[in-house]
Amino acid sequence: GLDEQAMLLRAIEEKLFFPMGSDKEVSSDFQLICGTNRDLYRDVRDGKFREDLLERINLWTFYFPGLKDRPEDLEPNIEYELEQFAKKRGKKVRFSKESREDFVRFAKSDEAKWAANFRDLNNAITRMATLAPGGRITRQTVEDEIARLRRKWTREDTRQEDDILNEVLGTDKVAKVDLFDRVQLAEVLKVCRRARNMSEAGRILFAVSRQERKVTNDADRLRKYLVRFGLEWNNVNKE
Template sequence: MKTIVFSFLGSQLDAAKGRGRWEKWRPNVALCQHDDFIIDKLVLFYNEQYLDLLNVVMDDIAFISPETVVEPYLMPLENPWDFQEVYGALYEYARAYQFDIDKHQYLVHITTGTHVAQICLFLLTETRYFPAKILQSSPPRKQQNGESGRLDIIDLDLSRYNLLASRFADERLEIQNHLKSGIATKNPTFNVMIAEIEQVALRSRSPVLLLGATGVGKSFLARRVYELKKQRHQLRGEFVEVNCATLRGDSAMSTLFGHAKGAFTGAVSARAGLLRSADGGLLFLDEIGELGADEQAMLLKAIEEKRFYPVGADKEVQSDFQLIAGTCRDLAEEVRLGNFREDLYARLNMWTFHLPPLSERREDIEPNIEFELARFAREQGREVRFNKEARQDYLAYALQPKALWSGNFRDLSSSVSRMATLANGGRVTCEDVNKEIQRLEKLWSNQQQEAFSLCKQFLPNTWQTFDDFDLFQLEAVLAVCQQANSLSEAGRQLFAQSRQQKASTNDADRLKKYLAKFDLQWGDI
């Protein structure tokens, strides 16, 4: 393969006159003095005012390395220290050049030219506009006649450097471990998701949407992302968290966006609002699906324009924040029902991650027990451990399908904390575990009965004879029926997807037959 080098003519380093010039180390001339490094073509970028110097350098290279073709390229730069001008000129050159990486080896020489030119060449090489390696030359330690100095070739594909690659891999694992709070999670789906969140957190400022039931760790993960970005100096502000479900009535707008003095009765002073408090930091809006229509419209403007009007103000304020939103609702369905703005959902849906419930991550229960015990020790100042048999008994129950973990990690945290609190002598015994299992079963039994409230209402004598599988489905169907004005309307909503595959539909009849399996009629509901 032929070797082609791109370099700037050095107005200072390459300059020398008379016979004494051979006693000076001149970078572009010295490139062609290495017996074991042959340059087939040297492309020299030059400015018109240094045409005489160019001719001297070309003549000297022709004398010492007649096999090297020097190709001068006039690059008229008004200000070689202007980054925009230099980068633009080199960018246009690289875009127009006909590279052939199968036939030629390309090197970019970054020893000559202004510091700005060197930086621009590096950036264009790193981004592969120049499909090349970096060539760096340096003078001999002791200047002697005929010495050509040293050459170093640097490949910017860092994956080729095993030590660097391993360090980057270790750092990525360290970051992912931080996002998981040091918990050695085993669930493959969750671990893949965390790896992607790590990349998004460090490379993007777009909104992130975290989906999942209450207690799966949305708030916990949002704070970890904030800590990571703060460590990398990507955020300078604070972490601001608000549960949108707690925002009600007129105070919702004021809490989020602030208000001017006198904006309403009782507004005796101005209020900044949470969005302004999050300026330069991260704003976590949990349960964002609970926001009202007016708040949604204001939030969309704040996300897109980084400015908004506080309540009662006639002047806009600014706030540049990173947004993470969390919800247990199906926002796509809320958009379809008209409860959530489609444009806001589209803005939030750039990066969406669904945090799986604990019942789908049972292999992660064991490492989370250790995490909860460590947290208990920090908060209470008392270290507690499980007896071997007690630990086995607790895990045996926790991993069974009948352990619902309906409150997800909140259930697990509360359960471990209760056992640690009641443990005598710093040891959780089998007796402690048995009592805790009874508490959990009672808790979940009550929750199940609450979950089937409609089934219990309409099937008071028979609901307990059906499987939970059937009851969960029937409960959802009954809820839709209660909101609908007619059997046909309920049927259209329940069979909205499958009806599109049928040539003719009778949604009302399909729903009537379903209800009949439970001896129910539309009139009963």
């Protein structure tokens, strides 16, 4: 919470803090390395994170891409997970040639979100290895696991869509939007939040249709779309 953040800020700035369960203050000269999968600037705007603490810890920032953006890491880690399974369970498991090709093809496809990164991959391999008859992962086992991952990621996408719509529009307005428009608007809002400006967001959203236009004004097209829902660029892209 914010109280704990204040304690951390003091420890960083003054090198003084109270150890857990102690009433004696101690000092420590340390370097802090921290990581998150949250948008801390958005948390600052929402009052969930202290701005002074964020500015204090944000000296150097490095972006580590998720598993979805590192397809070259998939196959080596599939083998690693199988080796770890064998060590823990005392049971060596392998894919058949066809089942491995099926799983790798899916794992590298745009459809595979790997929302929980290596946790998703670890869980998938563990499930398939556990269910492998005779120590061999079959195509049917892979097919069942792919279906399970699809269901999991679909549920997560739905929750994310609801969250972003409720945040931007409010629950009362969302209730008045047709389901068809909700799905489309949620995707538009995701693109807008990733884009640096309205023109970039427009180019991404209208990438196909803009090729057929003699005059392209993607930013204006996006602006008019947002107006339909009573929104402006600053409402959806708060930097």
